[in-house]
Amino acid sequence: MVSWETLYTAVIDGDVATARAGTQECIDAGTAAESLLNEGLIAAMKEVGRRFEEGEYFLPEMLVSAKAMKASLALLRPLLTERNVPLMGRVALGSVRGDLHDIGKNLVAMMLQGAGFEVIDLGIDVTPEKFVQAASGAQVIGLSALLTTTMPSMGQVIGALREAGVRDRVKVIVGGAPVTQAFADELGADGFSPDASSAVRKVQELLGLS
Ligand code: B12
Structure with missing residues (x-):
């Protein structure tokens, strides 16, 4: 029987076909998406990082x-983004320049969408100027x-938002494996979260929704 262990091994081995088929089988068998995500995919990526480092x-x-991992996430996406709450606000997200x-x-x-937020995905290698542009249409920038x-x-x-005179209009939340609360404080960000589910709670808190 397939389980999160199948996904764990498939991601470590870089076996796209098994990751895809295994995810579908787990979904069909009713395994919780959160368990596939946390025990399977995220744990596997940690191990991949460790092997790279070594x-x-x-x-x-x-x-x-x-x-x-992406092949599996594409199948999990509908389950994670299913929304049963009204629209809570708009968040612009991007991976920073470089x-x-x-x-x-x-x-x-995905987690923010599942919690009722509209997400503007700015993509990867996003310049400060693009974040500034996005600030006009979002309450939070991630x-x-x-x-x-x-x-x-x-x-x-953060400097570019300040220079453009829009820093006070948006909340800025930061994250990613090397980012810490201390670094976020040093930057003058409004929030930091170590993972996706706590990021949702942090955004809700920053917008006074919790
Ligand atoms: C997969 C991977 C890659 C893939 C990325 C594919 C992709 N499309 O994303 C590829 C192969 C392209 C890659 C390239 C490189 N990588 Co790389 N990569 C990784 C790896 C193994 C996993 C990252 C990942 O996806 N983790 C799974 C996700 C779910 O976790 P996460 O990203 O941490 O996100 C969670 C939280 O951090 C948080 N979060 C993330 N973003 C945000 C944002 C906000 C707002 C909030 C609130 C929260 C939040 O929530 C997420 C969900 O829970 C890591 C190892 C690691 N342990 O992180 C190395 C790692 C990050 N890579 C590393 C390196 C060195 C590189 C390269 C420089 C390698 C090279 N020589 O070219 C290049 C750089 C490319 C570039 N310019 O960006 C190093 C970085 C070392 C360092 N100290 O800077 C790491 C740590 C590996 C290692 N152990 O040495 N990499």
Whole structure:
């Protein structure tokens, strides 16, 4: 029988076909999407990161693992974004300049959509100017960075919002594996969350909805 363990192994092995088929089988069998996500996909990506750091995996392995995870997430997306609440607000999300990682940002987007937020996905490698433009149509701006080298781009976005005179009109929330509450405080961000579900709670809190 397939379970989250099938997905865990498929992502580590970069086996796109098994990730896709296994996810569909788990969904059909009624396994909770959260369990597939947390025990299966996210845990597997942590292990991939560990192997990369230890020199056991290289860029191509990391890339196929990301592909397998994305194939599975594409099937989980409808379950995670299903909305049974009215529209709560609009959040613009993007991976900051220089950063091509988007799996975590996409997950945050899905969870926010599931909680009733409209999400404007600005994509990856997003310039401060683009975030400033998005500020006119959103109550919250979410910045994602997965590299220590792109974390400073977050500060540049906050600086650009200030320069454009719109910093007070939007809340800024930051996240990504290397980002911490201390870093968020240093930047002058309004919020930080270590994962997608707490990101939803943080956005609700910032907008006075909780
Ligand atoms: C997959 C992956 C890739 C894929 C990305 C594919 C994609 N489309 O995203 C590819 C192969 C392209 C890649 C490339 C690189 N990568 Co890479 N990658 C990873 C890996 C293994 C997993 C990241 C991931 O998807 N995790 C799963 C998601 C669900 O978790 P997450 O991103 O952390 O997101 C969660 C939270 O952080 C939070 N969150 C995320 N964003 C936001 C935003 C907001 C607003 C909030 C509130 C919360 C939030 O919620 C999310 C969900 O719970 C990590 C290892 C790791 N442990 O992080 C390395 C890692 C991030 N990569 C690393 C490196 C070095 C690189 C490269 C430089 C490698 C190279 N030599 O070229 C390039 C850089 C490319 C670039 N310019 O961005 C290093 C970074 C080291 C560092 N200290 O900076 C890591 C840590 C690997 C390692 N252990 O060394 N990578």
